[in-house]
Amino acid sequence: MTDSAKRPSTSDEVTPATDQGSAHMGRGLNPVQLDYLTRPLDERRxxxxxxxxxxxxWDVRRWLNRIFGFGGWSYATDMVLVREIEITPQAPNGRSRWTVIYRAKCRLEVRDPQGNPLAFFEEFAAGDSANQPALGDAHDNAMKTAESQALKRCAVNLGDQFGLSLYANGTTQAVVQRTLDHAPAPAPSA
Incomplete structure (x- = not known):
């Protein structure tokens, strides 16, 4: 038994499966992964x-690592520069300032422990960085914003742990709760 299996679980910690072993249900999610994906979102997050x-x-990445493992997910981003605007100085010896806007297309893929794809999600987002003194910083900030927003939009398709419930008037209560492809088998009829 590992140290992590001996410690009591907190709401912020992933508990390893003990009685289920490595058996996988449905589409490659094990019972512990499914349990975490269908829990309410901790309001502290x-x-x-x-x-x-x-x-x-950063919290989305943290929970992707916790639920799917360090090698159990990946993402790729395509970035497009939408606009670069130079704001000319008003004073004679002043410096220009910059506003930059990027659009990102992100593809998030999650995999089972054997590396087989379970699902992928593609989403878009825009990010800007306004009135920056350095052009490089303006590009950097706008690109990071667009990429982060697109990744979060992809991850929300995985349910409440990634912010889906927040679209229901900001609630942290579970809105998914369960999926029918992981529903218990019906009781045999007599």
Missing amino acids: VKFANGQSHVEA
């Missing part, structure tokens, strides 16, 4: 900005 609730991109 929810952040607020501009009147909107969201889960941060």
Whole structure:
């Protein structure tokens, strides 16, 4: 038994399967993965900005690692520069400032422990960086914003742990709860 199997579980920790072993159900998710994907979102993971609730991109990556493993998911992003705007200085010796906008297309793929694809999701997002003194920083910030938003939009398709419930008026209560392809078998009729 490993140390992690001996410790009590907290809401922030993935508990290893003990009685189910490595048996997989349905489409390659084991019972522990399915349990975590259908739990309510811990409200401590929810952040607020501009009147909107969201889960941060680093937290999405953290939970992808916890649920699918370090090699159990990947993503690829295609980036397009939408606009680069130079804001000319008003003062004679002033420096230009920059606003940059990018659009990102992200593809998130999750895999079973054998490396077989389970599902992929593609989403788009735009990101900007406004009024920056350095052109390089403006590009960097806008690209990271677009990529993070697109990844989060992909991950939300995996359910409440990735912010799906937040689309239901900001609730952290589970909106998925279960899936029919993982439903218990009906009782035999007499």
